[in-house]
Amino acid sequence: MRVVLRVLFLLPFAFVAACVFAALFLVLAVIGLGPDGAYVGPYWGETALLTLGVAAAAAVVAALPAFVAILAAEILAIRSVLFYLLLGGSIGIGGGLFLHAPDGVLAAADAQLFGATGCVGGLAYWLMAGRGAGLAQPEESQAV
Template identity: 35%
Template sequence: MSALHLLGRLFAILFGYCLAIVAASLFLTFYVPGWAPVEWISQHWAMGPDFFVYGYRTSPDMAETIDRVARVTMGLMSASAVGAMAFVPAGLCIVASEALRLRSAIFHVLAGGGISLALLAVTFMPASGPARLPDDWNLFLAAGFIGGVVYWLIAGRGAGIVGPSVPPDQA
């Protein structure tokens, strides 16, 4: 195990985590209603032919383009908040997968789903009434699954590669 190999593994873990968070955040932004307030933007603001924002409505095509750009922007910005909230539980799952050499896609997908449901349960606080998950909790679970798949594709398949080397005669 060389230092360069360890550095490459750490880079793969960090890169995989970042892309998993971005993928999950973009999924949330595009598919969970009310996750990003882009409907308000497209209803109240419009972009003119010279790309300045004016106070009038535009054509449906331009409003759809504004909606998509706003959703991608909100998804990328919300990725930092999602990544900060998921850092500790995801870090524990990553350490467990590296230490126990868990390379299974099922482990990473279930870990992503479990982390997303745990974060949803901790952060979702209704204004009144009993605390319960929102009606679209399954979309948050799907976002965790997507994050788990993306992480597995980038770094999870090689989990546990860096470790104590066993001499060939003892294997």
């Protein structure tokens, strides 16, 4: 039962939340924060709507590679934060290539930005669901 709840509720929630955190990072990095760290972007409501739009695009683009990675991590019980950071960064760069560069060329600064965005998403996913990947096995789920 624990495995079913994890797969049906926790993993999708963690994926969506990771997309929202990554989108918020991207929006604030591009339009939101000035050199001194103060918010200089549009009104917070507009930023929230833009973040939700970017999160939806990120979820659509990252869904298939993230699904494969999450499936592999759950089956192999990979709980390393480095795995999720590297995978998130590579999915972020791949998504940047897909969305931002139709000719297949991504500038170095854009690649760094999309890679960092993916790392934020990977870290957010690891914090919510990745630390317990593969732990819902029957012999470990009977802890008191």
